[in-house]
Amino acid sequence: MDDAADHGPRTLLDKIWDRHRILAREDGQDLLFIDRHFIHDVTAPAFEILRARGLKPHAPARTFGTADHYVPTHSRDMSAVNHPERRTMIEALTRDAGEAGIEMFGLGDPRQGIVHVVGPEQGLSLPGMTIVCADSHTSTHGAFGALAFGIGATEVGHVLATQSLWQRKPQWMRVLIEGRLPEGVTAKDVVLALIANIGVAGAAGHAIEYAGSTIAALSMEGRLTICNMTIEAGGRAGVIAPDETTFAYLQGRPHAPQGADWKRAVAQWRGLHSDPGAVFSREVVLDASAIAPMVTWGTTPEDASPIDGRVPDPAAAATAERREAMGRALAYMGLSPGTALEEVAIDRVFIGSCTNGRIEDLRAAAAVVQGRKVAEGVEAWVVPGSGLVRAQAEAEGLDKVFVRAGFEWRFAGCSMCLSTNGDTVAPGERCASTSNRNFVGRQGPGARTHLMSPAMAAAAAVTGRLSDVRRLMAKG
Amino acid sequence: MERFDRLEAVALPIAQVNCDTDQIIPARYLQKPRSDNFGNYLFADSRLGRDGTPSPELPFNQPAYALAKIVVAERNFGCGSSREHAVWALYDYGMRAVIAPSFGDIFASNSLKNGLLPIVLPEDVVTGLIAGLLAYPGASVTVDLPAQTVTLPDGTGHAFTVDPFAKHCLVNGIDELGYTLGLAGEIAAFERSYGS
Ligand code: SF4
Numbered sequence: 001m002d003d004a005a006d007h008g009p010r011t012l013l014d015k016i017w018d019r020h021r022i023l024a025r026e027d028g029q030d031l032l033f034i035d036r037h038f039i040h041d042v043t044a045p046a047f048e049i050l051r052a053r054g055l056k057p058h059a060p061a062r063t064f065g066t067a068d069h070y071v072p073t074h075s076r077d078m079s080a081v082n083h084p085e086r087r088t089m090i091e092a093l094t095r096d097a098g099e100a101g102i103e104m105f106g107l108g109d110p111r112q113g114i115v116h117v118v119g120p121e122q123g124l125s126l127p128g129m130t131i132v133c134a135d136s137h138t139s140t141h142g143a144f145g146a147l148a149f150g151i152g153a154t155e156v157g158h159v160l161a162t163q164s165l166w167q168r169k170p171q172w173m174r175v176l177i178e179g180r181l182p183e184g185v186t187a188k189d190v191v192l193a194l195i196a197n198i199g200v201a202g203a204a205g206h207a208i209e210y211a212g213s214t215i216a217a218l219s220m221e222g223r224l225t226i227c228n229m230t231i232e233a234g235g236r237a238g239v240i241a242p243d244e245t246t247f248a249y250l251q252g253r254p255h256a257p258q259g260a261d262w263k264r265a266v267a268q269w270r271g272l273h274s275d276p277g278a279v280f281s282r283e284v285v286l287d288a289s290a291i292a293p294m295v296t297w298g299t300t301p302e303d304a305s306p307i308d309g310r311v312p313d314p315a316a317a318a319t320a321e322r323r324e325a326m327g328r329a330l331a332y333m334g335l336s337p338g339t340a341l342e343e344v345a346i347d348r349v350f351i352g353s354c355t356n357g358r359i360e361d362l363r364a365a366a367a368v369v370q371g372r373k374v375a376e377g378v379e380a381w382v383v384p385g386s387g388l389v390r391a392q393a394e395a396e397g398l399d400k401v402f403v404r405a406g407f408e409w410r411f412a413g414c415s416m417c418l419s420t421n422g423d424t425v426a427p428g429e430r431c432a433s434t435s436n437r438n439f440v441g442r443q444g445p446g447a448r449t450h451l452m453s454p455a456m457a458a459a460a461a462v463t464g465r466l467s468d469v470r471r472l473m474a475k476g
Numbered sequence: 477m478e479r480f481d482r483l484e485a486v487a488l489p490i491a492q493v494n495c496d497t498d499q500i501i502p503a504r505y506l507q508k509p510r511s512d513n514f515g516n517y518l519f520a521d522s523r524l525g526r527d528g529t530p531s532p533e534l535p536f537n538q539p540a541y542a543l544a545k546i547v548v549a550e551r552n553f554g555c556g557s558s559r560e561h562a563v564w565a566l567y568d569y570g571m572r573a574v575i576a577p578s579f580g581d582i583f584a585s586n587s588l589k590n591g592l593l594p595i596v597l598p599e600d601v602v603t604g605l606i607a608g609l610l611a612y613p614g615a616s617v618t619v620d621l622p623a624q625t626v627t628l629p630d631g632t633g634h635a636f637t638v639d640p641f642a643k644h645c646l647v648n649g650i651d652e653l654g655y656t657l658g659l660a661g662e663i664a665a666f667e668r669s670y671g672s
Contacts, residue, residue, distance in 0.1 A: 022659075022662060022663055022666040023659070023662055023666075025641060026640075027639060027640040027641045029639070029641060031656065031659065031662075031663075033663075033666055033667070033670060042506055042559075044509075045509075045510045045560070048510055049653075053653070055657075069506075070507065083507070085507040085508065085509075086507050088507070088509075089507050134558060134560075135557075135558055136556065136557050136558040136582060150558035150582055151558060151582070152558055152559075152560035152563070152582060152585065152586035152589065153560040153586075154560060154586065154589040154590065154651075154653075155585070155586075155589070157653060158652065158653050158656060161653060161656075161657065162653070162656045162657065162659075162660075162663060163663070163667075164656065164663055166641075166652060166656070168639075170581075200494050200552060200555060201494070201551065201552040201555065201578060204552065204578060204580070204581060205581060231556075234552065234555060234580070234581070236581050236582065300494050300496075321493060321550070325492070325493055325494070328492075418498075418503045418557075419503065419504070420503045420504060420506060420507065437496075437498065437556065437557075439496050439498040439499065439556060440498070440499055440521070440522075441498060441499070441502050441521045442498050442503070445502070445521055
C-alpha cells in the first residue's frame with residue numbers, strides 16, 4: 001500500500017488493511033493477520049494439507065466450524081446422511097475440529113446452520129475484522145464493516161497453519177444506492193439490479209463499499225443479503241460501514257464483546273468508515289426508487305429483469321458474443337424470447353440459503369403465503385438458514401403459516417442452493433429460488449433456476465408462476 | 477508442487493464467457509477425496525450430452541485435443557464458487573496453463589497455488605486464438621514462464637505479467653506455506669502487539 005494513504009483520507013478498506021498487515025513483500029503482497037476463520041464440511045482437504053506436513057492449527061480459538069453443505073434437511077440424524085462420502089465429509093469436520101480444539105456447531109446443535117448465517121448470529125463476525133472461509137459467499141460478513149472474503153483449500157491450509165494470508169490489496173469501488181425502496185422491493189432486488197447493471201465481472205479485482213441512504217435504511221439482514229451477492233458481481237469482498245443498526249444487531253450476541261468491552265468496541269467501531277475525500281477507483285450510483293422486483297431468466301445472475309418484463313431476445317443483444325451466450329442460456333432454461341416473465345410456470349420453490357435464509361426473509365415470505373395455498377403441482381420448501389432461525393420462526397408461528405399452505409418446513413442447511421446434500425431439483429424442472437446462483441446444473445443436472453427475493457418466491461409458490469409480488473400484496 | 481518452466485502443448489479452446497466453477501466441476505463431486513483423479517469430473521455435465529453420451533462436438537471429446545495441457549477460454553473464466561476442486565480437475569486432467577482475457581479472482585489465486593498458470597492476454601488476441609484453435613484442432617501453444625511470453629500457433633509472441641512471488645514458487649516448484657512458516661517469528665511478534 002502506498003504511504004500517501006497513511007496520511008491522507010483513508011477508505012474503510014485502508015483502515016482494516018493497515019491494522020492487519022503483518023509485513024509487506026517486495027512484490028506488493030501483504031501478509032494479513034486473520035481474525036476469524038470459519039470452517040465447514042467442505043474444509044477436509046485443507047486439514048489433509050496440514051496433516052501431510054505435520055502441522056497443527058495455529059489459532060484454534062479464532063476458528064469456528066459448522067456443518068452445512070452435506071447435512072440432511074429432512075432429519076437431524078446422522079443416519080439420514082445416506083451417502084458414505086457425504087457422511088465422511090461431516091465426520092471429517094467433526095474430527096478435525098475436535099482434534100484441534102475448534103468450537104463447532106454440528107448436526108444436532110441448535111446453533112448449527114449455514115456458515116454465513118451462523119457467524120453473524122453468534123456475534124462472531126464483528127466490525128473491523130478480517131474474516132475468511134473456504135466459501136465465496138464469505139463476502140456476506142462484510143455487512144458488519146469487516147473485510148471478509150472467500151478462499152480456496154490451499155489458502156485454508158495456510159490460514160490454519162499461520163493465521164495469516166498473503167494478499168494484494170484489491171481496488172476499491174463504491175456503490176452508492178440512494179432513495180426509498182418501493183413497496184415489494186427488497187435487498188435481493190437491489191443486488192440483482194446492481195449485478196444486471198454492472199455484470200458478473202463488473203467488480204472483478206475490486207472490493208465494494210456499499211453506501212448511500214438506501215443501505216443506511218436497510219436492516220442487518222438486508223445488508224447481509226447485499227454483501228452476500230457481491231461475489232456474483234465478481235467482487236471478492238463487499239463492505240458496509242458499521243452504524244447503529246450494526247451495533248443494535250450485535251449487542252448481546254454470544255461472542256460479541258460484553259460490558260465495558262462492548263462500550264470500548266463500539267467507540268472504536270465508530271471510526272470504521274471511509275473518510276470524507278477518500279479516493280475510490282470506481283463509483284457506481286443506483287437509484288433505489290427505480291428498482292422493481294427482479295427475477296433471473298438466464299444462467300448467470302446478471303441475466304435478471306424486472307418481473308413485469310419479458311424474456312429478452314438474443315437477436316437484440318449488443319454483441320455476437322452476448323447473443324450466443326443468451327441463446328445458450330435460454331435453450332437451457334427452456335424459455336422463448338418475448339414470453340412475459342409472469343407467464344413462466346414453475347415446479348419447485350426453494351426459500352433459504354445464506355442469501356435469504358434469515359428470519360426477516362422468512363417473515364417476508366410468510367406474509368405473502370398467509371391465507372393462501374401452494375399452487376397445484378408445485379413442491380415448495382422452506383429451509384431456514386440456521387437452527388436458531390428455525391426456532392425463532394417457530395416461536396413466531398411462521399412454520400404453521402408455511403405448513404398450512406402446503407410448504408415443507410425443513411431443517412437448516414445449504415440444501416437446494418447447490419444440492420450437495422442430495423436435495424436436488426430434477427432435470428428440466430423449474431425452481432423459484434432465493435439462493436444466489438442460477439448457474440447451469442447448480443440445483444442439480446438440468447435444473448432451471450430463477451433467482452428472486454423471498455417474497456417473490458412465496459408469490460411464485462402460491463400462483464405456480466413467476467409472479468409480481470406487488471399485486472398479491474395489494475390484494476392481501 | 478511441480479516445477480513450471482517452459483511448456484509447449486496442444487491448446488484446447490472453451491468458447492464461452494463467464495465459464496463458472498460449477499461447470500468446471502459440478503458440486504456433487506466436492507465430496508470426493510483429494511486422492512481421487514478429479515480430471516474424471518472435469519466439465520462432467522457438459523462433456524456428456526443430454527442423453528448421457530459424450531457429445532462429439534465438444535473439444536474435450538475430440539481426439540485432436542487428447543494431449544492438451546493448455547486451456548484457452550473467454551472472459552471471466554472460473555468465476556463463481558471458490559472451490560479449489562475446479563483447479564484440481566483441470567490439473568488432474570493434465571492442464572498446466574489457462575489463457576483468458578480475465579479470470580475469477582479466487583480461481584486465479586487457487587490456480588497459482590496448485591501449479592496451474594493463469595495467463596491474461598488481451599481479449600482480441602484470445603478471440604483470434606480460439607477461432608484459430610477451432611479451425612485447426614490440435615495446434616500447439618508455447619508458454620515460457622521464465623521469459624513471460626506465450627507463442628501462438630501463428631508464430632506471434634505475446635508477453636504476459638505474473639505475480640513475481642507466484643512465478644518464483646512455480647518456477648522452483650515450492651509453495652507459499654513453507655515460505656510463511658519461515659516467518660513464524662514475525663507473526664508471533666505481530667500477535668503480541670495486536671492483542672486478542
Ligand atoms: S447456502 Fe449456498 S451459497 Fe451459501 S454457503 Fe451454502 S451452498 Fe454456498
